[in-house]
Amino acid sequence: MKRDRRDLLRDAAITVLAEAGGRGLTHRAVDAAAGAPLGTTKNYFPTRDALLQAVAERCVEHYNDVAGPLPTNREELVAMLRGLVENVAGPGRPRLLAYLELQAEAARKPWLADILDLIAASDFARFAAAQAAAGLPVSEQRAATITLAMQAAIPHLLADGPGTLAASGLDDPDTFVRGLLEAVYPEN
Template identity: 65%
Template sequence: MANQDRRDLLRDAAIHVLAREGGRGLTHRAVDAEAGVPGGTAKNYFPAREALLRAVAERCLELYRGAVPASPPGDPAELAARFEALLRDAAGPGRARLLAYLELQAESARRPWLAEILDPIAAGDFTGFELAQRAAGLPVTRESAALVTLALHGALPHLLSDGPDTLAAAGLDDPGAFVRGVLRAAYPGAAL
């Protein structure tokens, strides 16, 4: 296995450990076990816990950048479908990555260097979501775009905790209807 492939295997394993066990459970030994590699491998690549945290944060940033759509949405309905897909991914296949990211965000409150690594993810959403709303033909203002982004970000912890009463109360038991409602609130009269 090539050096970079092994690093990626360990970083991906660390994402799963962080998602499942939280910050306190992120140990070199747990990463080795998750990756199925000999004991001491993670410590060899990431000698200190801070190096392991940095590696996970950098991997989350790489995965985020790799998930950005290449083409802009053509209309508000396509935009709504993309935002719905993002929410469904967060509650499904992307769950571990998002849980790890949220754990890292909490950790970054105590470690400013970690916040610097993670900042492009949220900042990228504000910029990218605003551009997507413009491309979809909506009458975008900075405030309306931020409102949509914050609503989507605010939905994520509830989707991850999966409490049925909370999901129903927020309208997140139907992510498509939730997204359309957010867009209608930000852009009254938008054809969705």
């Protein structure tokens, strides 16, 4: 039961970070978001750093939960990447907003950067594996280009600025993904 309460509080903290930003992440705000009695969050995570660590670890857990099967061809890779882009504006939005808030905190807290690095570093391996499984002539540089482009798209998708989305092609996820793959792996 204690583990369930911890997870409830960590998920509530993700919601708070997504809705109120880093400044809004307080023990009281997490208590309220979790529907828990005042002081509950502080009992589990006594300091703000402990709360940030718990949220970062929860984001890593959620990240690891979303890995699906590897694509077996280029079209399946397009569908996978398109799904990731669409997820940013959909069900993944709160987690990704919280993740970006944590990254801003990590710029000042190296210990937090170490936790978040598990997600960023995993992306390189996962995207390389997906490209290889799809039958593309993957290289370290090509895998890095796809990974960094996908990661760079996240803040723009979250900000939802129509001019930026249109200029980058992110207003049409399918076209964006196909263009990215064509730039890295021309079909000739």
